[in-house]
Amino acid sequence: MKFYQSLILFLLLSLTASAQRDIQSLNAGWKFFKGDKAGAHNLSYDDKQWEKVNVPHTWNAQDAYQTKEYYRGDAWYRKTFLAPKDMVGKQVFIRFEGVLLKAQVYLNGQLLGTHKGGYTAFNFDITPFLKSGEQNVLAVKVDNSPQNIAPLSGDFTLFGGIYRDVWLIATSKLHFDMDNFGSDGVFVQTPVVSEQSANISIKGSLKNNQSKAQAVKIAYILEDAEGKVVLHKEQRLSVNKNQSSPFQFDIKEVKKPKLWSPETPYLYTLRTQLIDAKNNQKLDEMSNPIGFRWFRFDAKTGFYLNGKPYKLLGVCRHQDQQWTGSALSDETHRRDMQMIKDMGANFIRIAHYPQDKAILEACDKLGLLAWEEIPVVDMVSPEAEFFESTESQLREMIRQNYNHPSIILWGYMNEVLLGTLRKVSEQDRPKVFKATQGLAQKLEDIVRKEDPYRLTVSAQHEAPEEYEKLGLSSVSNILGWNLYQGWYGGDVTQFGRFMDDQHARYPDRSHIISEYGAGSDRRIHSLNPECFDFSIEYQQEYNEKMMQQILERPNIAGSALWNFIDFGSAFREESMPHINNKGIVYADRTPKDVYYYYKALFNKKPVVHIASRDWTRRTGISENGKAVIQPIKVYSNLKAVELFIDGKSLGIKNTSNCTAIWDVPFSDGEHILTAQSAQKDTDLSDALRISFQAQPKYLQNIDNHFELGVNVGSTSFFTDDVSGFTWIPEQAYQPGSWGYIGGEILRNTPDRIGIQLEIAGTHNIPLYQTMRKGLQEFRFDVPKGTYEVELHFTEPGQKKESILNDIGFDASKTDERNIFSVSLNNRMILEDFNMLKTYGPIIAVHKKYITETAQHISIKFKPIEGNTLLSAIKLRKIN
Numbered sequence: 024m025k026f027y028q029s030l031i032l033f034l035l036l037s038l039t040a041s042a043q044r045d046i047q048s049l050n051a052g053w054k055f056f057k058g059d060k061a062g063a064h065n066l067s068y069d070d071k072q073w074e075k076v077n078v079p080h081t082w083n084a085q086d087a088y089q090t091k092e093y094y095r096g097d098a099w100y101r102k103t104f105l106a107p108k109d110m111v112g113k114q115v116f117i118r119f120e121g122v123l124l125k126a127q128v129y130l131n132g133q134l135l136g137t138h139k140g141g142y143t144a145f146n147f148d149i150t151p152f153l154k155s156g157e158q159n160v161l162a163v164k165v166d167n168s169p170q171n172i173a174p175l176s177g178d179f180t181l182f183g184g185i186y187r188d189v190w191l192i193a194t195s196k197l198h199f200d201m202d203n204f205g206s207d208g209v210f211v212q213t214p215v216v217s218e219q220s221a222n223i224s225i226k227g228s229l230k231n232n233q234s235k236a237q238a239v240k241i242a243y244i245l246e247d248a249e250g251k252v253v254l255h256k257e258q259r260l261s262v263n264k265n266q267s268s269p270f271q272f273d274i275k276e277v278k279k280p281k282l283w284s285p286e287t288p289y290l291y292t293l294r295t296q297l298i299d300a301k302n303n304q305k306l307d308e309m310s311n312p313i314g315f316r317w318f319r320f321d322a323k324t325g326f327y328l329n330g331k332p333y334k335l336l337g338v339c340r341h342q343d344q345q346w347t348g349s350a351l352s353d354e355t356h357r358r359d360m361q362m363i364k365d366m367g368a369n370f371i372r373i374a375h376y377p378q379d380k381a382i383l384e385a386c387d388k389l390g391l392l393a394w395e396e397i398p399v400v401d402m403v404s405p406e407a408e409f410f411e412s413t414e415s416q417l418r419e420m421i422r423q424n425y426n427h428p429s430i431i432l433w434g435y436m437n438e439v440l441l442g443t444l445r446k447v448s449e450q451d452r453p454k455v456f457k458a459t460q461g462l463a464q465k466l467e468d469i470v471r472k473e474d475p476y477r478l479t480v481s482a483q484h485e486a487p488e489e490y491e492k493l494g495l496s497s498v499s500n501i502l503g504w505n506l507y508q509g510w511y512g513g514d515v516t517q518f519g520r521f522m523d524d525q526h527a528r529y530p531d532r533s534h535i536i537s538e539y540g541a542g543s544d545r546r547i548h549s550l551n552p553e554c555f556d557f558s559i560e561y562q563q564e565y566n567e568k569m570m571q572q573i574l575e576r577p578n579i580a581g582s583a584l585w586n587f588i589d590f591g592s593a594f595r596e597e598s599m600p601h602i603n604n605k606g607i608v609y610a611d612r613t614p615k616d617v618y619y620y621y622k623a624l625f626n627k628k629p630v631v632h633i634a635s636r637d638w639t640r641r642t643g644i645s646e647n648g649k650a651v652i653q654p655i656k657v658y659s660n661l662k663a664v665e666l667f668i669d670g671k672s673l674g675i676k677n678t679s680n681c682t683a684i685w686d687v688p689f690s691d692g693e694h695i696l697t698a699q700s701a702q703k704d705t706d707l708s709d710a711l712r713i714s715f716q717a718q719p720k721y722l723q724n725i726d727n728h729f730e731l732g733v734n735v736g737s738t739s740f741f742t743d744d745v746s747g748f749t750w751i752p753e754q755a756y757q758p759g760s761w762g763y764i765g766g767e768i769l770r771n772t773p774d775r776i777g778i779q780l781e782i783a784g785t786h787n788i789p790l791y792q793t794m795r796k797g798l799q800e801f802r803f804d805v806p807k808g809t810y811e812v813e814l815h816f817t818e819p820g821q822k823k824e825s826i827l828n829d830i831g832f833d834a835s836k837t838d839e840r841n842i843f844s845v846s847l848n849n850r851m852i853l854e855d856f857n858m859l860k861t862y863g864p865i866i867a868v869h870k871k872y873i874t875e876t877a878q879h880i881s882i883k884f885k886p887i888e889g890n891t892l893l894s895a896i897k898l899r900k901i902n
Contacts, residue, residue, distance in 0.1 A: 335581020367625025
């Protein structure tokens with residue numbers, strides 16, 4: 024064996040390397056102009072006044088997080104570069120890893136071609152136009168405007184730009200075919216794998232750009248993870264001049280392969296070398312990872328990996344980061360994958376489009392099973408251009424990522440009827456329905472032909488009858504469900520009943536949960552969390568209950584939480600406008616506390632985490648100076664945990680569903696919480712500092728430092744992240760205390776609190792999104808003194824639109840017009856107050872008043888038309 028390996032090494036070293044491909048990035052030194060410029064592709068165009076940028080770059084890194092009307096249109100990039108002299112006699116290509124949404128590429132004034140689709144790579148042969156040893160001008164016109172290219176719609180921002188790497192690639196005149204839907208021209212699969220043996224199937228195409236035929240050898244060298252040669256095979260063939268030639272080779276001699284799995288992601292390397300048969304010169308080489316694994320889905324018992332039952336547990340992931348957009352570095356992508364792996368996940372849905380190649384490289388190495396998909400989201404277009412570009416994107420995705428063992432599922436449609444049902448008129452729906460049916464089957468057929476070794480999947484929203492009616496639920500191998508019971512409305516336990524019903528109706532259908540999630544905002548906390556309040560606590564409860572239901576059902580193959588990060592969604596108008604905040608890590612990748620629930624649930628390694636990093640500055644109402652009791656949760660996969668406050672034990676609790684909760688007594692000041700294992704065999708602990716401010720329930724003895732802000736019409740605490748001031752939940756008035764009299768919490772729907780509209784004129788948007796309507800009076804029983812009273816309002820009316828993906832909110836139900844009067848201690852301060860007329864709808868209105876009192880402060884509200892409304896009130900004692 025040693026002799027054999029030495030011989031192989033000698034043969035490898037003896038190959039002449041002079042003709043190998045040269046790969047270098049073209050990321051630095053671009054010029055950029057946002058807008059269209061006539062003649063910008065010309066060699067002589069003057070771009071001196073253009074902005075200097077490097078790629079990856081997007082022009083929406085700022086505006087898409089500030090307004091829904093972010094720039095979608097044309098822009099130009101130009102770059103001058105020196106082509107090395109040694110590229111003479113070679114075939115030279117330009118490769119773009121990602122340009123959104125459409126790109127027209129020019130070199131030295133000549134159009135190389137147009138690419139449609141923002142999430143897959145593409146290559147152009149630039150050999151005829153390249154000036155080796157001279158300066159060359161590359162110009163790219165990019166357009167991210169709405170057009171007949173998928174995605175037509177979607178709950179995510181379309182960041183325009185050249186937002187991934189650009190490469191200059193020089194190859195031998197005879198090389199692996201680069202004109203193959205952006206792929207490298209070599210495709211590797213493992214069609215048969217067992218613990219005893221494995222087969223490898225290699226296919227691809229060679230391209231001969233020479234004016235003569237040539238005889239070649241293709242060498243296949245399999246190396247293990249330590250770099251040792253496992254086998255070496257060769258085949259011979261001849262390639263005609265100026266022609267492409269397909270090749271295929273099967274290896275059936277891999278004995279007792281080390282298997283790839285999320286627990287042991289063992290990777291072999293297959294080097295495919297193109298060699299001149301006459302002089303033994305190496306002309307080209309491709310290196311691809313191989314992970315030997317096999318899998319299957321069972322409709323009754325779920326997913327199996329390498330012959331064993333295996334629950335797919337993981338997340339969906341978008342590709343942006345706030346104030347950077349989609350123009351992320353490779354290190355950023357790898358960091359995200361490492362965080363997902365550290366959480367204990369074994370599965371990722373790469374949603375809703377192919378992402379940077381660094382993602383799948385990391386999945387292979389870390390051990391994350393992957394679902395990758397093209398961006399057919401919400402709806403389809405019946406136009407031929409849409410069909411053609413969609414089919415091209417699918418082939419590009421498969422061929423470019425074919426060689427990644429982490430991929431098990433190819434996806435091609437997501438909630439494709441959501442937009443059709445909500446955006447398309449009834450008159451036009453039959454045409455769109457027919458197109459959707461036809462496209463689904465066409466894409467399914469393409470995947471089956473391109474890659475028979477993996478399975479297909481599509482994801483649909485909670486409208487099963489509509490999908491069944493069109494036959495869409497039965498097209499793909501696996502059916503994914505995007506389900507949000509308990510978030511956009513209803514109760515989270517409805518999820519389990521829904522899935523049980525689907526399994527009973529279609530017992531031979533394999534299901535996976537492709538999305539579930541709830542939003543959260545680190546400024547919002549609640550001791551009584553409820554659906555759609557965006558409190559950190561409701562997100563935790565929701566996820567804990569969802570995972571219990573998923574794990575209890577073996578027929579559910581797995582799940583992907585929506586979403587790993589808080590990501591850009593420019594059309595969202597919730598507590599954090601332009602952000603979808605269902606992530607379990609914040610946009611800056613700081614983990615939310617709920618991240619550690621999953622880390623405890625998914626990991627075998629011990630975890631203890633005090634789940635209050637998201638709420639270290641607390642406040643609460645104290646009755647007569649007594650301690651304020653608030654719950655503290657610990658996430659742990661240990662059987663029992665002990666919690667301490669300031670060194671005093673609060674007792675040992677057994678964990679259930681990786682959680683344990685203590686009622687903790689807080690008083691004014693700083694407190695140290697410590698959680699530690701109660702098991703003798705595990706030495707693990709966590710500590711956290713909590714700052715607590717107690718607010719008095721009864722106000723007779725307040726001093727001149729008294730300041731109380733009330734989040735009216737809400738059950739949540741809200742902290743201004745600029746000032747640090749916390750507004751506490753409202754309460755009903757009691758004599759000697761403070762609170763509201765009359766009215767009710769404004770609810771757009773019975774299941775949801777407040778409104779989901781972006782409030783202008785404030786950064787404290789959630790404070791204004793909730794309100795009490797029909798309020799009669801707000802009263803504070805305070806001692807004699809001078810006080811400052813603040814009133815905060817917004818008029819929710821005249822907003823007739825809501826975003827497509829908010830399936831519960833009905834903007835037409837917001838009140839149209841509210842006129843009322845307000846008096847302060849019987850002094851009229853707002854007479855016939857008409858916010859709509861004076862300020863307009865959906866804008867923060869803030870009023871301050873100074874008053875003196877001998878016994879109490881009473882703010883009374885009198886309706887004139889519609890309802891009285893109040894979003895927040897603050898009382899501050901001056902003296």
